[in-house]
Amino acid sequence: MPRIYFKTSDRVVTFPEGDDVNVLRVSIRAECGLPWKCASGTCGTDRVLVEDGAENLDPPRRRERERLGELLDHGYRLGCQTYARGDITISWDPDQVGLDDDSSTAERLRAKWLGAADTD
């Protein structure tokens, strides 16, 4: 059976031959620890470095291309946007946050939605 090796958390999940599976969904279901926030390719929190098996992933979707930009060329994918149909090995920074979490946009949103005490 094909397997996904979540290298950072040292977890392996197998799935039936002939299936293709959403990488983030597998991580959530099997508690493999890939960080995530949204589920729509917007935040980029669930980006992973594909260390092996990139040929077993489906082509990047539009949102993934727009969100990752040059990171795609460096072997990164978004777990929520990516389906695997064969063996892959992925890793990530366990402390990583969304790609925009330090931006002024995020700061403005925080100021708008949270009280001053909550933003400290």
Add this chain to the structure above:
Amino acid sequence: MAELMPQDEFRVALEKAFEGTMAKDASFSRAWATGKLERQHFVHWATNHYHYIGPFGDYLGLMYANTPASARDAKDFLLQNMYEEELSDLRHSDLLIRFAEACGGTREHVQDRRNTMPFTKGLQGWMYHISGTENFVVSSAALIVGLESQVPSIYRTQYPALLDEYGFSEEEAEFFDLHITSDEIHGERGYQIVLTYADTPQLQERCLDIVREAADMRFAYTKALYSTYVEPDLGVWAEEDALVS
């Protein structure tokens, strides 16, 4: 007296509750995936779908209010889901209207509930009823496992057809691509909530019943789309009897 099922056994039972009534197998979905529809049919679909999923934030808000503080992870998921529907990027209902406009429809037509089928009004009312009155575990089973988790299986055949058979651009069909992936995750979180918080045999049984009911509702709605809008043009869908018998 029934006993509490282990979570893995309960999950299999939930997945089996859809069998025979997956919306991807209903006539309108099959006609779509096999390239039989015309743009006017998609305008009708988008109009009805708008009134089915347009109030999804409302449904989730009602569920949120019915979820106890002790189930904080479930409350947070519902809030996140609501945020993604409405605010995180483009409003999902606006993506649906963009698709309708690409098919020749208008925002005004789509938003006018007089242009929907009785089935659609019934489905919308059922969703308000379940989300507003049921235990949050049961409403999660209905709306998230029973309805939302089906979406990737439907759109993964319909979206390629939109690009390859019907000639839409990725931008025009963004509504579908977005939901293929986002509802994978929402569906999985829905399963987790139901598996975790359905902690009595009675709640498990109620969840199984409501998933069957939700699947029936969506199947009947999708089938009605065909009989109302497509059958006058293409005739009875022959495949359907074989699938549901």
